[in-house]
Amino acid sequence: MSSGGRRPQSLQRRLLLALLVAAPLLWAITVGVATDSAQTEVDEMFDGELIRMAGSVHGALSGIAAKGELTEIELKPPALGGTGAAKMEDMALAAWDADGKPLLYDPEGARLPWRRDASGFVDMTLDGISWRVYYQQAADGRWCVAAAQRHEERDELIWGLLSGQLVPWLLMLPALMLALAWASRRALEPVRRIAGELEGRDAESLRPLPLGETPAELLPIVGAMNALFERIEATRQRERRFTADAAHELRTPLALLRAQWDVARNTADPAERAHAEGRLEAGIARMDRLVSQMLALSRVEAAEGLPRHRLVDWTPIVGQVMSDTLPLAERRRIELGCDWPEPPARPLPLDGDPALLEILLRNLVDNATRYAPEGGSVTVVFEPDALRVENDGPPLAPELLQRLGERFRRPEGQAETGSGLGVSIVQRIAVLHGLQLSYGARADGTGVVARVGRGGRVGAEG
Structure with missing residues (x-):
């Protein structure tokens, strides 16, 4: 200093x-x-x-x-002394x-x-x-x-x-000044007590400061400090969880990549080498998606509010998402579509962050495309107060609906690669925009519908 x-x-x-x-x-x-x-x-x-x-x-x-x-x-003046004390x-x-x-x-x-x-x-x-x-x-x-x-x-x-x-x-x-000095010292004692409490803590201690004996003038400061401690603790917990999740989830793909690399490097059989290289390429793609999803989740979880606000234009967002998902849809022969409301109705009027909403829609469309039956369809449907992403897959079981949003959890028996983070990302972005995410089936009981909107649930949700 x-x-x-x-x-x-x-x-x-x-x-x-x-x-x-x-x-x-x-x-x-x-x-x-x-x-x-x-x-x-x-x-x-x-x-x-x-x-x-x-x-x-x-x-x-x-x-x-x-x-x-x-x-x-x-x-004549009176005789001397005759006037008493008068002059x-x-x-x-x-x-x-x-x-x-x-x-x-x-x-x-x-x-x-x-x-x-x-x-x-x-x-x-x-x-x-x-x-x-x-x-x-x-x-x-x-x-x-x-x-x-x-x-x-x-x-x-x-x-x-x-x-x-x-x-x-x-x-x-002097006595008054001494009394004022004593009174001011007594009045500022809570400040010294708070300072002593903070000085005596270690770097890991983020417990809130007590409010019981705090004067009313210091309550806003102490309350703000406690709120700051809570935000710091929440950030630390997210970082620890992110680090633990990353260490856990990357360990297996890295081991598989190392094994496939050893096979591709040491084998003399062209067919076996080609197979190992294919597995190696798929593993790299999976790791790329996993890391991207984890970084996206970390970003949206750290956000306490929207970085920017403006009226969202869904047309370019939908166009970009469809373009990004098209290679996967063509490989699985999935037909992508979008139903817009009839004018003059507007598709889900919303003030928000277009970049985050693009991530939200991309995850919904990507998940629907990956888990739809080959040769089926995925449709984005806009309503005045919500948007839905539907596919032709079998309705989700009630026990699976209850566990949707758990990190790194994917339905068993899936051939497509994934990270199990998409739903968590969508939920967090929806909360930042004051929306709710729900899953269910169509009104006729078929398909899988993901709905993001202002309240309400999917009608046939199990």
Whole structure:
């Protein structure tokens, strides 16, 4: 494995990094929202206090005016310690007459400017200090009152409230990360368990992974892996069966070929040599057919679905199959024929693989030609939902019908060579196309009929 590639990042590390980024981000958003809300609440509270303070001064000035002439009043700060924990410099109070002459003020209020037309809240900066000032004019215009508070006092209250949330959160952040690391490790434990299960297996172990304690998020992956194990095991079984069948079936033809070759090579009798050469040629033909059939069976059994789909045109398929079977039919004097449905009916409309269907039809026609009585006939009959291949042979016995499709099994007493694989090949191709293969006799009880179609059975099947 190349050492230059980047090391894959673990799911646990990715999760922790995501949480490490997301948690402070969400917290910052929460702090922003809380700060805005606290700012609004604090402003409402202190603005109300300023309004009440200004109203109280108005009431006091009205009482003084009722008794006599207004005079300048300077409010002195209380004695040291008389205010408790209050900071009097954060507040200011002042009043002026209609001409701007001070009527009432405290040490901080003396800084406040008189504004003839000012009314309501005004934010201003005095000597580098930011203030929030509330101006209230008398109804008759005889005086103006201003109550003010530093913005710093409000900010201290807001940050004092928020620090009660910020500091504990920051102190708990390491503990939170440790808790998240532990939780993520626990959550990913099934992944490590599955990995350990797979690492501990040998190459021959294809048993399915247990699903009992698998989390729902991993079920699709584990299910897909189990399905893959099943397909691999099925493929291995097919390969083993194919190898065993090939070894078994090729042993006898090879021994016969070797024996005939020895006879042909060592005999001096021309007649005996010609006979051995004939047997040798027949053995080679049998081996050629056997190997071809075994390769075809291996191909169709390994297929999990059709390699291609298209509407099948049966005309070229039938023409090729008849051409391939013609030498055998001429040697046995078999008449080949094909019955097509009357237009506008179509012969077995089907989406499928023409190459596989040609193999299917060739095996059916070849078998029917080999096992038909010499001088008989073989007919391919197309129907709207099926095709039939018929010959004039004697009906098959019930026990033979039950064993059709067993590999390398051929009826006893046959003079024609064969491999015993044709029916197995036809069955597999039919299944791939959603069709069924059945054998039986004609409706009148004569002949042998092989039917491939969408459901249904041959009528007189034993």
